[in-house]
Amino acid sequence: xxxxxxxxxxxxxxxxxxxxxxxxxxxxxxxxxxxxxxxxxxxxxxxxxxxxxxxxxxxxxxxxxxxxxxxxxxxxxxxxxxxxxxxxxxxxxxxxxxxxxxxxxxxxxxxxxxxxxxxxxxxxxxxxxxxxxxxxxxxxxxxxxxxxxxxxxxxxxxxxxxxxxxxxxxxxxxxxxxxxxxxxxxxxxxxxxxxxxxxxxxxxxxxxxxxxxxxxxxxxxxxxxxxxxxxxxxxxxxxxxxxxxxxxxxxxxxxxxxxxxxxxxxxxxxxxxxxxxxxxxxxxxxxxxxxxxxxxxxxxxxxxxxxxxxxxxxxxxxxxxxxxxxxxxxxxxxxxxxxxxxxxxxxxxxxxxxxxxxxxxxxxxxxxxxxxxxxxxxxxxxxxxxxxxxxxxxxxxxxxxxxxxxxxxxxxxxxxxxxxxxxxxxxxxxxxxxxxxxxxxxxxxxxxxxxxxxxxxxxxxxxxxxxxxxxxxxxxxxxxxxxxxxxxxxxxxxxxxxxxxxxxxxxxxxxxxxxxxxxxxxxxxxxxxxxxxxxxxxxxxxxxxxxxxxxxxxxxxxxxxxxxxxxxxxxxxxxxxxxxxxxxxxxxxxxxx
Amino acid sequence: xxxxxxxxxxxxxxxxxxxxxxxxxxxxxxxxxxxxxxxxxxxxxxxxxxxxxxxxxxxxxxxxxxxxxxxxxxxxxxxxxxxxxxxxxxxxxxxxxxxxxxxxxxxxxxxxxxxxxxxxxxxxxxxxxxxxxxxxxxxxxxxxxxxxxxxxxxxxxxxxxxxxxxxxxxxxxxxxxxxxxxxxxxxxxxxxxxxxxxxxxxxxxxxxxxxxxxxxxxxxxxxxxxxxxxxxxxxxxxxxxx
Numbered sequence: 125x126x127x128x129x130x131x132x133x134x135x136x137x138x139x140x141x142x143x144x145x146x147x148x149x150x151x152x153x154x155x156x157x158x159x160x161x162x163x164x165x166x167x168x169x170x171x172x173x174x175x176x177x178x179x180x181x182x183x184x185x186x187x188x189x190x191x192x193x194x195x196x197x198x199x200x201x202x203x204x205x206x207x208x209x210x211x212x213x214x215x216x217x218x219x220x221x222x223x224x225x226x227x228x229x230x231x232x233x234x235x236x237x238x239x240x241x242x243x244x245x246x247x248x249x250x251x252x253x254x255x256x257x258x259x260x261x262x263x264x265x266x267x268x269x270x271x272x273x274x275x276x277x278x279x280x281x282x283x284x285x286x287x288x289x290x291x292x293x294x295x296x297x298x299x300x301x302x303x304x305x306x307x308x309x310x311x312x313x314x315x316x317x318x319x320x321x322x323x324x325x326x327x328x329x330x331x332x333x334x335x336x337x338x339x340x341x342x343x344x345x346x347x348x349x350x351x352x353x354x355x356x357x358x359x360x361x362x363x364x365x366x367x368x369x370x371x372x373x374x375x376x377x378x379x380x381x382x383x384x385x386x387x388x389x390x391x392x393x394x395x396x397x398x399x400x401x402x403x404x405x406x407x408x409x410x411x412x413x414x415x416x417x418x419x420x421x422x423x424x425x426x427x428x429x430x431x432x433x434x435x436x437x438x439x440x441x442x443x444x445x446x447x448x449x450x451x452x453x454x455x456x457x458x459x460x461x462x463x464x465x466x467x468x469x470x471x472x473x474x475x476x477x478x479x480x481x482x483x484x485x486x487x488x489x490x491x492x493x494x495x496x497x498x499x500x501x502x503x504x505x506x507x508x509x510x511x512x513x514x515x516x517x518x519x520x521x522x523x524x525x526x527x528x529x530x531x532x533x534x535x536x537x538x539x540x541x542x543x544x545x546x547x548x549x550x551x552x553x554x555x556x557x558x559x560x561x562x563x564x565x566x567x568x569x570x571x572x573x574x575x576x577x578x579x580x581x582x583x584x585x586x587x588x589x590x591x592x593x594x595x596x597x598x599x600x601x602x603x604x605x606x607x608x609x610x611x612x613x614x615x616x617x618x619x620x621x622x623x624x625x626x627x628x629x630x631x632x633x634x635x636x637x638x639x640x641x642x643x644x645x646x647x648x649x650x651x652x653x654x655x656x657x658x659x660x661x662x663x664x665x666x667x668x669x670x671x672x673x674x675x676x677x678x679x680x681x682x683x684x685x686x687x688x689x690x691x692x693x694x695x696x697x698x699x700x701x702x703x704x705x706x707x708x709x710x711x712x713x714x715x716x717x
Numbered sequence: 718x719x720x721x722x723x724x725x726x727x728x729x730x731x732x733x734x735x736x737x738x739x740x741x742x743x744x745x746x747x748x749x750x751x752x753x754x755x756x757x758x759x760x761x762x763x764x765x766x767x768x769x770x771x772x773x774x775x776x777x778x779x780x781x782x783x784x785x786x787x788x789x790x791x792x793x794x795x796x797x798x799x800x801x802x803x804x805x806x807x808x809x810x811x812x813x814x815x816x817x818x819x820x821x822x823x824x825x826x827x828x829x830x831x832x833x834x835x836x837x838x839x840x841x842x843x844x845x846x847x848x849x850x851x852x853x854x855x856x857x858x859x860x861x862x863x864x865x866x867x868x869x870x871x872x873x874x875x876x877x878x879x880x881x882x883x884x885x886x887x888x889x890x891x892x893x894x895x896x897x898x899x900x901x902x903x904x905x906x907x908x909x910x911x912x913x914x915x916x917x918x919x920x921x922x923x924x925x926x927x928x929x930x931x932x933x934x935x936x937x938x939x940x941x942x943x944x945x946x947x948x949x950x951x952x953x954x955x956x957x958x959x
Contacts, residue, residue: 483837484836485748491838494839495758
């Protein structure tokens with residue numbers, strides 16, 4: 125249960141977001157058709173009333189729309205809860221089914237009880253009524269012959285007698301009505317009974333049959349009480365239109381009380397029973413759902429890389445089988461991943477070992493080549509040129525080897541950031557100065573822009589210098605002799621260095637690949653600085669190790685710009701760069717013409 | 718496997734008197750021979766030992782002016798040899814290492830090496846380092862300096878605090894002297910590399926950092942709160958006020 129709140133809310137709030145915005149955006153568009161009306165004819169009252177009506181209608185639609193939106197949101201939330209919680213679903217369904225069943229059963233039961241209770245009462249009432257009719261017949265035998273006063277006396281006496289006789293049907297009241305032509309003359313044990321007798325009962329009795337009805341009759345305090353009314357004609361030796369009717373009124377107060385008691389008991393029982401059944405449903409679901417949730421949690425942790433995650437196996441039921449299969453899956457996954465990790469470690473180790481082992485013979489060869497190179501003047505031209513080539517190519521080989529080693533170090537995750545607070549202004553100048561010879565060979569002018577104040581950042585200077593050397597070297601090589609601009613700028617949280625060339629530039633497709641290993645912009649191009657093809661890949665890794673960015677912008681024929689952005693403090697987060705990636709003066713001038 | 722001067726014939730005519738004896742500790746025969754050729758061409762007198770276990774004994778026997786030490790040796794770890802030699806002598810030690818990894822370099826420097834070259838290197842690089850290390854101590858004029866509460870007698874190569882001598886390697890001594898000579902100047906690591914190591918290293922400031930730490934461990938009362946060699950954040954180091 126405790127996990128229930130966690131699930132529905134966050135997702136619901138995100139799904140309801142957009143519709144709320146829609147609703148907020150709608151009213152203006154709904155209002156626009158009505159807007160021209162007041163401005164077109166402000167003076168005419170008919171328009172105004174129409175406008176008022178339109179306004180009212182608009183308000184109404186808006187209110188309705190708001191309600192719709194609100195209900196929609198509620199519905200969506202409910203739907204989400206319904207879809208996301210099995211427990212809620214089972215609980216609700218159990219409750220509904222149990223509720224319907226209990227209601228049906230209790231209705232039938234209640235009907236039975238009330239039938240039983242009222243049936244006995246009715247039988248007794250009908251019997252008493254028949255007996256009363258017989259008695260009344262003897263009492264009022266010659267009533268028609270008397271005057272009205274004697275009739276009233278006779279009726280009253282008979283009513284009194286009938287009332288005092290009592291009966292099996294409990295407390296009751298009696299009404300006798302003498303109908304002779306002009307008006308009914310009732311004699312009653314209680315005066316307000318006669319008017320309460322329903323017309324259809326009177327009609328039936330007038331038809332000569334015994335009949336009964338349930339109807340509310342005011343009691344002595346004037347409160348209506350459900351009453352069983354039984355009426356029957358009293359046969360007279362009667363001449364003409366004279367008729368005599370006898371009504372018994374049995375108040376059902378007690379029966380009503382007991383029925384109400386029963387009803388409340390049944391209702392409470394129903395509610396308790398329904399909740400109980402629903403509770404059992406939820407509980408049983410929980411028994412099943414909890415292990416499933418645990419399994420889901422474990423699967424998630426497993427997916428996050430906690431390979432040792434396992435489920436506890438209890439018993440031998442389906443859930444235990446689930447746990448067993450899950451654990452088997454986790455075992456197999458762990459084994460395979462460990463195997464793969466081992467393989468990749470082995471491969472990385474191999475690369476690193478090979479690079480190391482190559483270094484010692486390479487050192488010997490390089491020293492030998494240097495010795496030969498120094499003595500080349502003593503050789504004949506072909507041998508001398510060979511010595512030159514040997515030395516140049518050995519340099520290239522060395523670069524390649526050290527780059528390979530560096531990238532294998534990154535692949536092995538062995539690269540460590542040695543960040544130290546350092547002023548980057550002299551670093552940039554130093555690197556650019558170091559590239560001066562190469563720039564001069566290409567006839568390329570190096571321009572440096574740095575802030576007048578020190579830019580002190582926590583960086584790994586060795587790596588930053590390597591990135592810069594790479595970028596500047598690249599720019600010189602691809603810059604076709606045009607100036608290369610290096611800029612340094614800082615914000616409160618980041619430092620950026622851009623290297624801009626005006627050379628052949630980059631196509632968007634090239635830009636996607638410049639950081640790929642061994643990628644060449646143009647396979648046919650003559651390489652002049654003999655890079656390894658790994659320089660930019662390593663630079664990208666260097667930038668990433670700082671938690672920084674290395675990005676490129678380029679246009680064919682317009683040159684390219686690389687931008688390195690690193691956080692001011694080691695481990696800082698980057699949100700923006702102090703320098704634009706796209707050179708600002710390149711915003712299209714075409715729009716002016 | 719000890720080859721005294723003359724064991725390997727010089728490939729170039731020797732330039733007069735020996736400029737210094739260099740012990741090469743390396744197990745790779747070809748590399749050792751090549752190192753010998755290059756050193757001899759520069760006028761040094763090389764000696765070789767290929768077995769790490771015998772390196773210290775050979776060192777004691779030959780008393781070279783400089784040791785070229787390969788860190789990856791069979792028999793005995795290069796770091797261990799370095800530390801052992803350092804306990805007996807302040808002789809300059811230059812490591813040859815195949816690993817450019819910081820941890821290896823820092824470990825080597827901490828074991829007492831003064832400098833290192835990463836394989837593959839060129840003869841020029843090696844000779845520059847050897848020359849720089851051997852030149853140490855040659856430039857002594859009568860001079861006495863003070864840095865923090867430490868007194869330096871430059872020609873006598875002696876450092877004392879309250880009259881008690883502090884033993885420093887030549888490199889550490891030069892580092893301290895460089896700082897003490899210009900007490901108002903803040904030295905960047907690059908400047909120290911140039912002035913103390915005698916060449917422009919490939920911007921390897923680790924060399925400076927480790928040696929400053931080693932120096933502090935010897936001359937500071939509390940290396941955590943340095944008073945002799947002060948750090949200037951973001952720039953470098955400077956001398957503490959006398």
